[in-house]
Amino acid sequence: MRIGIVCYPTFGGSGVLATELGKALADKGHSVHFITYQQPVRLNIFSANIYYHEVRVPTYPLFDYPPYEVALASTMVDVILNHDLDLLHVHYAIPHASAAYMAQQIVKQKSGRNIPFITTLHGTDITLVGKSKMYEPVVTFSINESNAITAVSNNLRDETYKSFAITKEIEVIYNFVDLKRFDKKPIDAFRKVIAPNEEKIVVHASNFRKVKRVNDVIQVFAGLRQHVPSKLLLVGDGPERPVMETLVKTLDLQDDVRFLGKQEQIEEIYVISDLFLLPSEYESFGLAALEAMAAKVPVISTNAGGLPEINIHGKTGFMANVGDTKTMTEQAIALLSDTELHAQFKTAAFEQAQQYDIQNIIPVYEKLYGRFCRMECYA
Numbered sequence: 001m002r003i004g005i006v007c008y009p010t011f012g013g014s015g016v017l018a019t020e021l022g023k024a025l026a027d028k029g030h031s032v033h034f035i036t037y038q039q040p041v042r043l044n045i046f047s048a049n050i051y052y053h054e055v056r057v058p059t060y061p062l063f064d065y066p067p068y069e070v071a072l073a074s075t076m077v078d079v080i081l082n083h084d085l086d087l088l089h090v091h092y093a094i095p096h097a098s099a100a101y102m103a104q105q106i107v108k109q110k111s112g113r114n115i116p117f118i119t120t121l122h123g124t125d126i127t128l129v130g131k132s133k134m135y136e137p138v139v140t141f142s143i144n145e146s147n148a149i150t151a152v153s154n155n156l157r158d159e160t161y162k163s164f165a166i167t168k169e170i171e172v173i174y175n176f177v178d179l180k181r182f183d184k185k186p187i188d189a190f191r192k193v194i195a196p197n198e199e200k201i202v203v204h205a206s207n208f209r210k211v212k213r214v215n216d217v218i219q220v221f222a223g224l225r226q227h228v229p230s231k232l233l234l235v236g237d238g239p240e241r242p243v244m245e246t247l248v249k250t251l252d253l254q255d256d257v258r259f260l261g262k263q264e265q266i267e268e269i270y271v272i273s274d275l276f277l278l279p280s281e282y283e284s285f286g287l288a289a290l291e292a293m294a295a296k297v298p299v300i301s302t303n304a305g306g307l308p309e310i311n312i313h314g315k316t317g318f319m320a321n322v323g324d325t326k327t328m329t330e331q332a333i334a335l336l337s338d339t340e341l342h343a344q345f346k347t348a349a350f351e352q353a354q355q356y357d358i359q360n361i362i363p364v365y366e367k368l369y370g371r372f373c374r375m376e377c378y379a
């Protein structure tokens with residue numbers, strides 16, 4: 001098939017997922033056309049089946065807000081017609097679903113073809129941003145106009161039905177992880193640099209937005225460190241970083257906390273880590289947690305959103321209510337002070353991640369595409 005993928009090219013979970021999906025589809029022989037404003041960060045391989053089309057947004061002195069959606073829809077039209085795409089798969093509803101609808105209508109008028117588009121909902125497009133009165137009518141309309149709608153967890157599907165007047169079926173296709181990528185041998189020298197006295201290594205990775213409650217990460221770590229010698233690695237960057245840096249200083253944790261910034265080789269970090277913290281206010285799924293589990297790292301998270309669908313309390317990690325840093329600290333101390341328990345959780349985390357292996361999920365997407373693809377795709 002010839003598939004157009006539209007996503008945010010950044011480190012966010014939806015962009016990561018969309019890029020990994022495209023790479024896996026290309027491996028299976030499909031032609032994959034990424035349409036984004038920047039090369040996706042995880043698009044770090046050469047493949048004869050992968051094409052990248054940059055959306056350029058011309059500026060003009062009149063534009064306080066350059067019209068990205070118009071440029072995106074126009075680029076989609078070009079790519080669909082020039083490369084004879086079979087379908088579009090857009091990740092994150094805003095503004096990708098409405099741009100896809102516009103492209104679909106234009107292509108219909110120009111060539112008579114009805115190009116299908118599939119919208120995958122990822123989380124904040126529904127739970128935070130999409131609900132805003134300033135976006136909701138367009139989001140509802142474009143989701144309903146999608147030929148198929150998928151959500152990355154049961155929780156996100158239910159939240160979407162609660163918040164929007166959706167008239168179609170939303171299919172749940174879970175996020176996935178490429179287990180091979182996370183099957184790494186720890187580099188002893190790296191572990192030694194981070195934890196020279198065999199301290200435990202705790203990690204958090206996100207885009208440091210408010211929804212991640214990154215200060216809770218630091219509070220839990222501060223409590224843990226009083227009982228278990230440990231180091232904290234903070235991967236990513238974002239608006240809350242200055243607040244985090246201040247808290248680290250206030251709690252006098254500078255020697256034990258490292259801000260690593262955005263990292264492409266996240267697997268190298270997880271493989272030396274002992275615990276992943278994700279105290280988010282909400283996660284539709286928690287792809288970062290799944291990736292950690294694929295590297296055999298247990299997870300302490302909140303029980304918000306879709307997290308209970310991924311993190312099994314008392315098995316792959318622990319969960320607590322949002323903001324309950326006291327419980328999360330106790331859980332971290334319990335887990336990291338008991339070698340046998342930690343080993344059991346590591347195994348269980350990996351076994352849980354195996355269920356979400358890319359090999360299991362890609363065929364589900366291919367089957368979905370097959371339902372909408374033109375007949376000649378089956379030839």
Ligand code: GMT
Pocket residue numbers: 011012013014015017092122123124152175207209211282283284285286287288
């Ligand atoms: O979580 C983020 O800040 C990024 C965001 C995105 O869309 O890029 O992530 C959402 O999609 C991920 C991939 O499906 C999910 O794993 C995350 O849980 C979800 N984030 C939220 O729901 C807050």
